[in-house]
Amino acid sequence: MPDRKMFWRIIRRLLGANRGRVFVILLALGAGAAVTAALLNLQVDAKRRLTTEFRAFGANVVVAPKSTADSAPQARTLPETDYDKVPTILITMGGKSALLFSIGEIRSFGSTRPIPAVVVGAREEGWTSERFGLIQEVSDYVSRDEMNCFVGSKVAAQAGVHAGDRLFLREEESELTCHITAVEGPGSENDSNVVVSLPVAQRLTGLDGRISLIRVSFPGTPAQINNFIASLAQRLPDADVQGIRQFTQAEARIYNRISGLLSATVAIVLLLTGLSVMAAMTNVAMERKNDVGLMKAIGGATRRVLRLFLTEAALLGLVGGLIGAAAGILISMGLGKAVFGVAARPRLIVYPVTVALTIIVAIVSSYPLRRLANIRPASVFRGEA
Amino acid sequence: MFLRLIADSFGRRAQRKLLTGAALALGMTVATAALSVSLDVGDRLGREFRSLGANLVVTPQADSLPLEIAGIDYRPANAGAYLPEADVHKIKTIFWHNNIMGFAPVLEVPVEAWSQASKTWLTPAVAGQAMLIGTWAEHSVPLADGGQFVTGVEKTNPWWHVDGKWFAENSEECVVGALFAQKNGIKPGDELHVSAGNHAYWKTLKVMGVLSSGGSEDEAVIAPLEISQELAQKQGQYRQMYVSALTKPEDNFGRRNPEGMTPAELERWSCTPYVSSIAYQIKQVLPGADVRVIRRIAEGEGAILVRVRLLFWLVTAATLLAAALAIGASSAASVIERRTEIALMKALGAGSGTVGFLLAAEQLLLAVVGGGLGYALGILLARVVGERIFGAAPHPSLLVFASILGLAAIITLLGSAIPLRRAARYEPAPILRGE
Numbered sequence: 169m170p171d172r173k174m175f176w177r178i179i180r181r182l183l184g185a186n187r188g189r190v191f192v193i194l195l196a197l198g199a200g201a202a203v204t205a206a207l208l209n210l211q212v213d214a215k216r217r218l219t220t221e222f223r224a225f226g227a228n229v230v231v232a233p234k235s236t237a238d239s240a241p242q243a244r245t246l247p248e249t250d251y252d253k254v255p256t257i258l259i260t261m262g263g264k265s266a267l268l269f270s271i272g273e274i275r276s277f278g279s280t281r282p283i284p285a286v287v288v289g290a291r292e293e294g295w296t297s298e299r300f301g302l303i304q305e306v307s308d309y310v311s312r313d314e315m316n317c318f319v320g321s322k323v324a325a326q327a328g329v330h331a332g333d334r335l336f337l338r339e340e341e342s343e344l345t346c347h348i349t350a351v352e353g354p355g356s357e358n359d360s361n362v363v364v365s366l367p368v369a370q371r372l373t374g375l376d377g378r379i380s381l382i383r384v385s386f387p388g389t390p391a392q393i394n395n396f397i398a399s400l401a402q403r404l405p406d407a408d409v410q411g412i413r414q415f416t417q418a419e420a421r422i423y424n425r426i427s428g429l430l431s432a433t434v435a436i437v438l439l440l441t442g443l444s445v446m447a448a449m450t451n452v453a454m455e456r457k458n459d460v461g462l463m464k465a466i467g468g469a470t471r472r473v474l475r476l477f478l479t480e481a482a483l484l485g486l487v488g489g490l491i492g493a494a495a496g497i498l499i500s501m502g503l504g505k506a507v508f509g510v511a512a513r514p515r516l517i518v519y520p521v522t523v524a525l526t527i528i529v530a531i532v533s534s535y536p537l538r539r540l541a542n543i544r545p546a547s548v549f550r551g552e553a
Numbered sequence: 554m555f556l557r558l559i560a561d562s563f564g565r566r567a568q569r570k571l572l573t574g575a576a577l578a579l580g581m582t583v584a585t586a587a588l589s590v591s592l593d594v595g596d597r598l599g600r601e602f603r604s605l606g607a608n609l610v611v612t613p614q615a616d617s618l619p620l621e622i623a624g625i626d627y628r629p630a631n632a633g634a635y636l637p638e639a640d641v642h643k644i645k646t647i648f649w650h651n652n653i654m655g656f657a658p659v660l661e662v663p664v665e666a667w668s669q670a671s672k673t674w675l676t677p678a679v680a681g682q683a684m685l686i687g688t689w690a691e692h693s694v695p696l697a698d699g700g701q702f703v704t705g706v707e708k709t710n711p712w713w714h715v716d717g718k719w720f721a722e723n724s725e726e727c728v729v730g731a732l733f734a735q736k737n738g739i740k741p742g743d744e745l746h747v748s749a750g751n752h753a754y755w756k757t758l759k760v761m762g763v764l765s766s767g768g769s770e771d772e773a774v775i776a777p778l779e780i781s782q783e784l785a786q787k788q789g790q791y792r793q794m795y796v797s798a799l800t801k802p803e804d805n806f807g808r809r810n811p812e813g814m815t816p817a818e819l820e821r822w823s824c825t826p827y828v829s830s831i832a833y834q835i836k837q838v839l840p841g842a843d844v845r846v847i848r849r850i851a852e853g854e855g856a857i858l859v860r861v862r863l864l865f866w867l868v869t870a871a872t873l874l875a876a877a878l879a880i881g882a883s884s885a886a887s888v889i890e891r892r893t894e895i896a897l898m899k900a901l902g903a904g905s906g907t908v909g910f911l912l913a914a915e916q917l918l919l920a921v922v923g924g925g926l927g928y929a930l931g932i933l934l935a936r937v938v939g940e941r942i943f944g945a946a947p948h949p950s951l952l953v954f955a956s957i958l959g960l961a962a963i964i965t966l967l968g969s970a971i972p973l974r975r976a977a978r979y980e981p982a983p984i985l986r987g988e
Contacts (some may be wrong), residue, residue: 188889188972192882199878206871214864221860225605232623269622284628285618302808302848319723326618355848360619384759413712413767418604425601426861428942430868433590436934437583437872445575447883499871507864 175476182459182480194488197526200442201492202499205522207434209500220387221508222423223262227296227383228415229397230276231407245378246407248366253403254382256293262385263294268369269380271320272339274362276329283327286361287337289369289379297385302353303517305331311347315368318350320359337362339372382407390420442525446533465545476530485530489523569887576883577923577961578930580876585850585931585957587869589749590938593947594865599799603654605711607795608790608850609832611636614843622877624769625684626661633987635660638778644796645702646715647834652799655708658791660687660781664747666774668739668760684773685747687781687791690719690728693953706775709795710766715756717762727758727780730771734763747772747774749784749956756780767864790910796844798836800828827857873960880961881968884916888972896984909973912980916965924961928954 183190222228231254233244251266268289273282302426304324310316317335319327329335329352337344346368352358370376385394393416401409463473497514504512563570576923612619613634641658644650683962689705696702701883707713718741720726730740739745743760758776765771777853782788801807807827811819828851832844892914898908 184762186889188975189886192889193883195885196879196882199875199882203875205870207868210868218857219863221857222853224856226849271620271622271627283618284620286620286622322618353848355846355851357849359845360621410767414606414710417712418602418606421604422598422601422857425598425942429590429594429865429938431937432942433587433865433868433872436586436938437868437875440696443579445574447579447879450572503864503867503871506859 170454175479178476179480179483181220182476183483190484193484193489197485197488198492198495199531200529201489201522201526202496204525205493205496205498205518206437206503207437207496208518208522209497209515210503210512211430212435212515213500213504214430215389215423216502216506217508217510218426219389219419219425220261221416222419223295223385223387225415225419226387227265228393228412229384229386229400229409230412230420231382231384231400231404231409233381234406234408245375245380246382248377248379250404250407251291251379251382254384254400257293257384257386261294261387263296264380264382264384265290265292265296266366266382267291268373268378270325270339270369270375272337272362272497274323274327275338276327277334277336281326282336285323285327287339287369287372288358288361288363289366289372290363291366291379294383294385302356303350304353305351307332307347307349308350315344315346315364316349317346317362317364318352318358319348319362320352320356321354322360323362324351325358335362337364337372337532340374342372342374344368344372362396390416391422392421392474426516442529443504446529450533450535452455457544461545477534480529481534482527485527487524488530489526492526493519554912555911558911559918562865562915563918569890572924573887574919574926575884577919577965578927579879580880581924581927581957581961582930582934584873584876584960585928586934586938586954587872588953588956589932589935589947591865591869592950592953593935593939595858595862597939597943597945597947598861599801602854602858603797603799604711605850605854606711606779606821607656607797608800608828608847608854609796609835609844611796611839611842611844613792614841616843625773626737633792634841635787635792636794636839636842638782638789638791641791641794644835645694645696647831647838648823649798649831649834652826652831654797654799655704656794657692657704657709657794658778658794658876659684659688659704659706659786660778660785660791660793662687662749662781662785663803664749664774665752665786666733666737666745666747668737668743668745668921669680682732683733683747684769685727685781685784686750686770686773686775687778687784688775689778690722692722695826706795709797713764713770715762715764718776720761722777723779725756725758725779725780726761727774727776728762728764729760730773730775731763732771733773734760736772745774745785748778750786754784754786756784797825798828798831799855800825800831802858802964803829803851819837832886848970866911870889874923877960877964880964884919884965884968886971887916888969889910892979892984894978897981900981900985913966917962920961920965921958924958927961928957 210453231246231250233246236457245268247454254264257263270287271284274285275282304321314334319329319335324330327335328346331348333348334345335348337346346364348467364372366379370378384400386393388396394412397409397411460473464470501511501514504510571868613636615634617628618634619633622715637657639923644656647653663687664683666681666683690707691705693701693703707719717728720728727745729745734740739760741762742761745758745760746755747756747758758774758780764775774820778791781788806822807825807829809822811822811830811833814822823834828846832846836842836844887911895908899905939946
């Protein structure tokens with residue numbers, strides 16, 4: 169159809185006529201699209217990453233024996249098989265641990281005076297304790313023929329022991345010695361504990377196959393954590409599964425604040441980026457007065473003239489959006505890497521959404537051309553209006 | 554003549570100037586809002602993180618080894634050392650006293666508890682074993698400036714929830730843990746008899762509420778500090794104190810040991826609210842006390858704060874970049890469209906310098922007006938966002954105002970510079986002919 173051919177020819181000429189102006193429009197649209205794509209992509213990713221950042225606090229769920237009348241710590245235990253029923257959590261995201269607490273006596277090699285202390289047997293996969301425990305002293309080697317243990321800074325001070333020393337542990341009738349591989353720095357949760365491996369603690373206390381509690385560090389949004397607790401409670405009907413309220417509650421609060429802030433920022437930025445791109449585009453559209461006047465003067469119907477300019481705007485939006493959105497997704501990957509150390513996963517849905525949004529903005533910004541429909545060609549050429 | 558040209562340009566092309574100005578103002582609104590929120594977000598989130606409760610714990614230096622399992626100390630009541638309650642108020646005299654958000658001393662006593670309500674046909678007069686935790690609920694601490702600071706366990710353990718009321722200070726009232734209440738059939742309003750030291754000391758407490766903490770406190774009785782001091786015969790003493798302080802995330806410098814520092818370094822270290830420097834200062838005002846950072850809280854908080862801050866700075870940077878590009882594009886467009894005018898001026902004998910100067914002055918005027926308007930709108934926007942999310946608006950800052958105006962000026966000038974440079978090379982004749 170010659171009509172259509174002419175249409176596209178005019179479009180080509182319009183775009184080719186003033187390279188500088190096309191470049192400016194593309195820059196504005198592309199910048200808007202880049203920010204839109206970057207923020208949309210980052211927003212989804214950052215919220216997910218944030219929940220995994222909470223692993224820094226360690227465990228947020230604890231499984232304990234049901235409350236009984238007996239208050240002695242030894243009397244309250246769970247079977248160790250319960251631990252295996254807890255789903256394994258990806259080591260980089262969290263972890264689970266089984267602990268057995270008991271009160272025993274410790275003595276350094278050179279001393280005769282035993283000191284009562286808490287002995288913790290631990291079996292851990294992933295991270296459930298604090299991630300940044302400072303180590304005060306480390307032994308040069310790990311003993312091959314003796315048990316290894318590590319002690320808190322208060323224990324080391326009270327018993328007068330250092331890393332590399334031997335420590336006697338006694339509980340009821342059983343006794344053993346261990347090699348101190350490390351002394352933890354002050355402020356850790358094991359400040360006043362001696363930590364040994366779980367089988368050693370079980371042998372020491374005579375509680376074979378028993379544990380005091382299970383700790384789980386589960387990454388997720390507040391709702392996901394609640395689901396996890398509910399499903400774990402179903403799997404372990406004889407135990408008491410609870411969120412550690414100090415952390416779950418604070419995590420939920422902080423998560424809601426940060427994700428709210430992120431969403432609000434993204435929404436506002438998108439809205440205003442759209443508006444300022446629109447303002448920039450409108451400025452350009454106004455310039456078309458002469459062209460419209462000329463077309464009308466040589467007999468172009470208003471609708472056809474408008475369609476011409478809207479097509480031009482849509483094309484510019486498409487190109488600007490395609491380039492900008494690609495750049496934006498790359499930017500968001502870089503941002504994700506800078507903040508969380510892991511590049512944000514590009515979400516394919518973001519790309520078409522951004523391109524579509526850009527085209528809409530471009531077309532809507534040409535809206536002022538509508539007013540050009542009722543201008544009179546003669547007054548334009550006279551230089552009025 | 555110069556001013557007239559500018560005034561004329563604004564008057565003649567009011568609508569276009571309005572549009573360029575609107576683009577500028579909108580861009581700057583985003584920039585202002587993002588900058589203000591980013592500047593504020595660290596402080597606000599620091600406060601939010603206090604919902605984790607205490608990040609410091611004070612214990613006696615000469616203490617025996619605590620036998621603590623799941624939050625309950627199994628030491629006999631007379632073992633270990635204590636700290637004087639009379640010293641506690643000094644904590645609000647340290648350099649960073651404004652950063653101390655709350656503190657509560659604690660003294661635990663194992664007691665036998667018995668209530669009329671738990672008496673049934675099966676259990677006529679059975680006394681239950683429980684831990685009585687003596688602490689502050691809403692205690693007023695006198696300040697050096699004559700004011701009062703109200704603190705208590707609700708500040709250090711904000712996740713505790715009481716159904717009913719907290720006990721009043723200096724009263725014979727108490728709050729019971731949810732599990733304890735359930736096991737013994739106690740409800741608010743009942744009377745609870747507690748005794749310690751083999752029935753040597755008796756107290757009758759009125760139950761005011763039921764505490765649910767999700768921890769070992771659910772099986773305990775919480776009462777005013779004086780009650781536990783009397784029961785344990787440790788008048789005016791406490792065993793542990795939890796402190797909740799607003800801190801700055803620790804960097805490598807913050808983690809250094811203050812003993813190895815030069816005086817200048819020590820001053821810089823103490824004048825930064827690192828959690829360890831606050832601990833150090835508390836230790837200096839509380840003789841005989843050992844102040845420890847609860848690493849799990851402090852380090853986790855620090856790690857997350859650093860990341861979130863970085864995230865918001867980067868989002869702000871992206872926003873600024875977008876605003877800059879949109880504004881730059883709009884000012885470039887406003888120069889391009891005036892080619893004929895520029896050509897005419899040059900044909901009449903104006904040099905490239907004069908033309909550039911004229912256009913730059915126009916753009917700067919727009920930048921100041923648009924930037925100022927954008928700043929005002931942006932502050933409003935930041936207020937709305939701040940109040941919605943944190944319940945408090947960020948303070949308008951002069952720094953933001955100055956940087957917004959500066960930014961607006963630089964961007965518009967940069968945006969117009971490229972087309973202006975090309976305009977300088979224009980030959981007036983072809984343009985005036987319309988080619």
